[in-house]
Amino acid sequence: MTVDQRIIVPLDVPTAEAALALVDSLPQVSFWKVGLELFISTGPGILQELKARNKRIFLDLKLHDIPNTMAGACAAATRYGVDILTLHASAGKAALTAALAAAQTEATQTNTPLPLIVAVTLLTSIAAEALATELRVPLKPGDYALQMAQMTQDVGLGGVVCSPQEVSQLRRFLPSDFALVCPGVRPTWASTNDQQRTLTPAQALQAGATYLVIGRPITASPDPTAAFQRICDECTTALS
Template sequence: MNEVFIALDFEDKTQAWDFLNQFPTDVRPAVKIGMELFYREGPSFIEAIKAAGFTVFLDLKLYDIPNTVAHAVRNLARLDIDYLTLHTAGGVEMMQGAVAGAKEGAQAVGVQAPKLLGITQLTSFSEASMQATQLVQATMAESVTHLARLADEAGLDGTISSAFESEAIHAATSDGFLSITPGIRLAGDAAGDQSRVVTPGRAKEMQADGIVVGRSITQATDPVAAYQKVMTEFTQGA
C-alpha cells in the first residue's frame, strides 16, 4: 500500500468541489473527509464523492460505548466508504463492535466493508502534553504501541499515528496491519498545529503504509502538482 490521502479540510462542499475539480478526470486521489465537512454536508456528499470516483476515508474518530459505535459503523458502512476511524481508547470490546457493524452494514447493501483504522495518539500531542492530559507516565512510543496491539487484537485493519511510531507498530502487530500517518508536510512548509511532522519521503523510510496530507496540497498554488510531488516522494522515499 502506498496511499496518499488528501485531507479535505474545507468549510463546505462548494469549497471542496472547487478544489477537487482542479484534478483531471483520470486522476482521482484518495480523500479524507473529517468531522467539519461531514457534519455540514452529510451522507449525500459522501455518495457524490464516491460516484465521482474518489476513494473515501471518513475520519470521524468514533468513541462511545460498544453498542453505540457498532450501530454507528453499521450505518456508515452502508455509504460504501473505504476507510473509517475510531478511537482505540474506547477499548477492545468497542473496536470489536465496530468490526461487526462494518461487516453487517456493508453486507446489507452489497459493498465491501470499510477498513477500520484506530486513532492512537493525536499528532497534535507532544509526549509531555499526552502525559499531562491523560495522567500517564508511559512514553509516546509505549502508549501508541499498546493501543496498536489492542486494535490488532480487536480485528482493526490498522492505526492512525505519527510516522515516528510506524516501525514500532509494525513490530508489535500482525503482518498486513497498516500504519497510516498524518502530520505530513513538504520540506519548507509550516508545521501548523502539528507537533510531530515529517516529509512524505521520510514517512516512507519510517515504514508508513499511507500518509494524510492537507495544507501542503490544499493550500498549494498548483494542488495537482503538489499532489504529484507528494506521491513521488512517498512512493520513492527521500
C-alpha cells in the same frame, strides 16, 4: 499501490461546493478525507458525490462512544461505501469489537464492501509533555501508540492511525498487512502548522506507513497540482 494511491488529501472545508471544487481541481488525487467539519456541514451527500466521481473515501470521524452507539454508527458508515473509517482506540475493546461486528454484518446484508476500520492511537497534535501532564498517561507517545495498536490488532481491526514517528516501532511488532495511516506528514518545504510529531512523506513511507494524510502542503499551496506531484516524485525517488 502506486505512491499517488497512498496519499489521502483532506477536504478540510466547510461546504460541499468548496469540497467538490477542490476535488475537481485535482483530478489526479484518487483518495480524499472527509472529516468532522465537512461531514457535519453537508451530511452524507458529500460521500455520494465523491463516489459518483469514482473517488476513494477516508471517513475520518474518530468515533468514540459506548459499544452500542459505535456499532450503529459503523453500520451506517458501511452503507455509504466508504473505504476507510476511523474510531478512537481509547473507546476500549468492547466498543471496537462491537463496531467491527456491526460493520461486518451490514456489509454482508447489503452486499457492500467492508471498509478498512482503523483506530486512532494518539492524536498527532499531542506531544509527550501534554500526554504526561494533561492526560496523565505515564507512557511515552510511542509506547502508548504501540499499546493501543496491539489492542486494536487483537480485536481484529485492520489498522491504526498513528504519528509517522511511531511507524518504525509499530512495524517491528505488527504484521505487514496491518495498515498504518499517518497524518502529520510534512515535506521539508512546508510548515508543520499544529502537528507536533512529524516526518517527511518519503521518510514515513520508508519507515513502513501504508497511507499518508497530507493536507495543507497541497491544498494551501499556490499550485496544489505541482505540490501533489512534487510529493509523489520525492516519495517515488526515496522508495526506488
